[in-house]
Amino acid sequence: MAGFHMTVSTGSGTPIYRQITDQVRLGVATGVLAPGDALPSVRALAEQQVVNANTVAKAYAELVRDGVLESHHGKGFFVARKRHVYSRAERLRRFRQALDTFVHEAVCLDFTADEIRRAVNEKLADLDLQSKPAGVNV
Amino acid sequence: MAGFHMTVSTGSGTPIYRQITDQVRLGVATGVLAPGDALPSVRALAEQQVVNANTVAKAYAELVRDGVLESHHGKGFFVARKRHVYSRAERLRRFRQALDTFVHEAVCLDFTADEIRRAVNEKLADLDLQSKPAGVNV
Amino acid sequence: MAGFHMTVSTGSGTPIYRQITDQVRLGVATGVLAPGDALPSVRALAEQQVVNANTVAKAYAELVRDGVLESHHGKGFFVARKRHVYSRAERLRRFRQALDTFVHEAVCLDFTADEIRRAVNEKLADLDLQSKPAGVNV
Amino acid sequence: MAGFHMTVSTGSGTPIYRQITDQVRLGVATGVLAPGDALPSVRALAEQQVVNANTVAKAYAELVRDGVLESHHGKGFFVARKRHVYSRAERLRRFRQALDTFVHEAVCLDFTADEIRRAVNEKLADLDLQSKPAGVNV
DNA sequence: GTGGTCTAGACCACG
DNA sequence: GTGGTCTAGACCACC
Numbered sequence: 079m080a081g082f083h084m085t086v087s088t089g090s091g092t093p094i095y096r097q098i099t100d101q102v103r104l105g106v107a108t109g110v111l112a113p114g115d116a117l118p119s120v121r122a123l124a125e126q127q128v129v130n131a132n133t134v135a136k137a138y139a140e141l142v143r144d145g146v147l148e149s150h151h152g153k154g155f156f157v158a159r160k161r162h163v164y165s166r167a168e169r170l171r172r173f174r175q176a177l178d179t180f181v182h183e184a185v186c187l188d189f190t191a192d193e194i195r196r197a198v199n200e201k202l203a204d205l206d207l208q209s210k211p212a213g214v215n216v
Numbered sequence: 217m218a219g220f221h222m223t224v225s226t227g228s229g230t231p232i233y234r235q236i237t238d239q240v241r242l243g244v245a246t247g248v249l250a251p252g253d254a255l256p257s258v259r260a261l262a263e264q265q266v267v268n269a270n271t272v273a274k275a276y277a278e279l280v281r282d283g284v285l286e287s288h289h290g291k292g293f294f295v296a297r298k299r300h301v302y303s304r305a306e307r308l309r310r311f312r313q314a315l316d317t318f319v320h321e322a323v324c325l326d327f328t329a330d331e332i333r334r335a336v337n338e339k340l341a342d343l344d345l346q347s348k349p350a351g352v353n354v
Numbered sequence: 355m356a357g358f359h360m361t362v363s364t365g366s367g368t369p370i371y372r373q374i375t376d377q378v379r380l381g382v383a384t385g386v387l388a389p390g391d392a393l394p395s396v397r398a399l400a401e402q403q404v405v406n407a408n409t410v411a412k413a414y415a416e417l418v419r420d421g422v423l424e425s426h427h428g429k430g431f432f433v434a435r436k437r438h439v440y441s442r443a444e445r446l447r448r449f450r451q452a453l454d455t456f457v458h459e460a461v462c463l464d465f466t467a468d469e470i471r472r473a474v475n476e477k478l479a480d481l482d483l484q485s486k487p488a489g490v491n492v
Numbered sequence: 493m494a495g496f497h498m499t500v501s502t503g504s505g506t507p508i509y510r511q512i513t514d515q516v517r518l519g520v521a522t523g524v525l526a527p528g529d530a531l532p533s534v535r536a537l538a539e540q541q542v543v544n545a546n547t548v549a550k551a552y553a554e555l556v557r558d559g560v561l562e563s564h565h566g567k568g569f570f571v572a573r574k575r576h577v578y579s580r581a582e583r584l585r586r587f588r589q590a591l592d593t594f595v596h597e598a599v600c601l602d603f604t605a606d607e608i609r610r611a612v613n614e615k616l617a618d619l620d621l622q623s624k625p626a627g628v629n630v
Numbered sequence: 631g632t633g634g635t636c637t638a639g640a641c642c643a644c645g
Numbered sequence: 646g647t648g649g650t651c652t653a654g655a656c657c658a659c660c
Binding site: 119120121138139149152154155 | 648
């Protein structure tokens with residue numbers, strides 16, 4: 079769990095609970111959070127970010143339902159062992175929707191196809207996804 | 217206005233008025249809608265898509281506010297002469313945010329860098345953006 | 355939507371929001387609720403069952419996340435077109451867990467294998483699942 | 493007490509104390525644990541499964557309350573002489589509820605009646621219940 | 631009118 | 646100490 083830190087900003091348009099789920103998901107996807115890692119307790123995170131505990135609980139609950147976290151009653155939340163919850167069709171559906179939204183926005187902002195391609199490539203290089211060997215950081 | 221057609225789908229998560237503004241913006245950005253082109257009247261579009269006329273009016277109003285359309289009283293709505301509303305910095309900021317959101321989602325869905333790159337390229341090829349000369353009115 | 359009615363009982367051990375999701379899910383699975391059918395509005399159901407509106411909203415939200423319902427902002431909740439959200443592995447995992455729980459409970463209550471088999475067969479006959487042709491009741 | 497072994501898994505959704513009571517109950521119901529058999533001591537089980545001793549004690553206490561175990565002070569816990577705690581009506585009620593829950597879940601996961609029947613039969617074959625003579629002590 | 635989010639505070643179950 | 650559920654009431658966005 080090297081260097082995982084959460085930041086939520088109120089009034090940014092995206093709901094707080096969404097900011098939390100997104101950051102945890104990204105942490106897990108990129109390997110910053112590994113299976114078995116403990117997350118900040120509901121109350122601790124709520125206090126630290128000055129939000130309501132229910133909001134944090136809602137976010138964590140959604141992550142549990144999606145198989146990203148496990149709740150150990152009385153002990154806290156932990157990153158779950160990776161498993162595929164969604165069907166291939168559902169994954170594609172979600173990916174296509176995200177792609178549409180992005181390209182659409184980029185085009186509306188008058189970026190050219192080349193600029194978009196280049197930016198995507200850079201971003202992907204930054205994340206360094208190519209290997210992602212299972213089990214690292216465990 | 218060769219071949220501009222609107223489609224809204226209720227229950228897709230994105231609000232109807234947003235679907236309308238998005239499609240108009242995309243049409244303008246891709247050149248399908250050119251300055252001076254007339255848009256379907258509020259009532260016609262509302263009837264055709266089986267949505268509330270207020271919703272269409274709200275969408276058009278937002279586009280007028282953003283300088284995408286012009287309202288000619290008694291005649292209808294027309295595509296405005298192109299002008300850049302956002303500063304270069306703001307455009308970049310929005311683009312980066314959209315890119316982050318997209319890559320983030322894709323990574324969380326376990327798509328590889330290659331798959332993402334390929335999908336982006338295909339999408340861009342579909343849109344066929346090159347016709348718009350870079351640098352006009354910037 | 356012939357004859358769909360909800361009943362929740364407080365203090366029954368199972369949380370209210372769970373009772374709601376379960377009943378809707380069952381209604382959809384058995385065909386009592388067909389794609390496109392409207393559900394009682396959040397506030398209406400809350401009032402009718404004398405529970406808090408947030409509790410109903412939470413239940414509906416979960417069903418939306420699982421692809422059972424669709425939320426049409428300003429209009430209400432509707433039964434979604436059927437789609438497979440879970441992977442085959444995930445479906446099996448959930449089924450096996452449910453089976454274990456059931457058989458376990460039955461055995462602990464001292465029912466014999468024969469009694470269990472017979473009861474299951476009767477229950478399945480009651481539900482009349484064998485055909486379930488898609489599109490009926492739409 | 494031929495081959496009775498306990499396993500608890502944290503984070504499986506069901507609370508630890510419940511997993512313990514369930515496994516003991518199942519052992520008794522299937523005959524793996526016979527009246528008079530000694531159970532692992534509270535501290536031994538706690539250490540072995542890496543759980544809190546209070547949790548084990550709580551589980552055993554519940555089983556004593558329900559007449560499944562007997563506590564012999566200073567010697568440990570032993571399987572009690574079998575007696576039926578629940579009335580016939582109550583047993584049926586609980587069984588029916590368990591059956592409903594299971595079939596309901598299976599149907600919602602889109603398993604067919606045949607698949608359900610087959611899975612139940614396999615599960616029952618695994619448990620091998622026939623050894624327990626019907627009607628004893630009822 | 632609808633749903634969506636957040637807050638505050640209560641009470642219970644688990645370890 | 647942890648999480649899980651429910652309530653009450655607020656404010657916003659959409660139609």
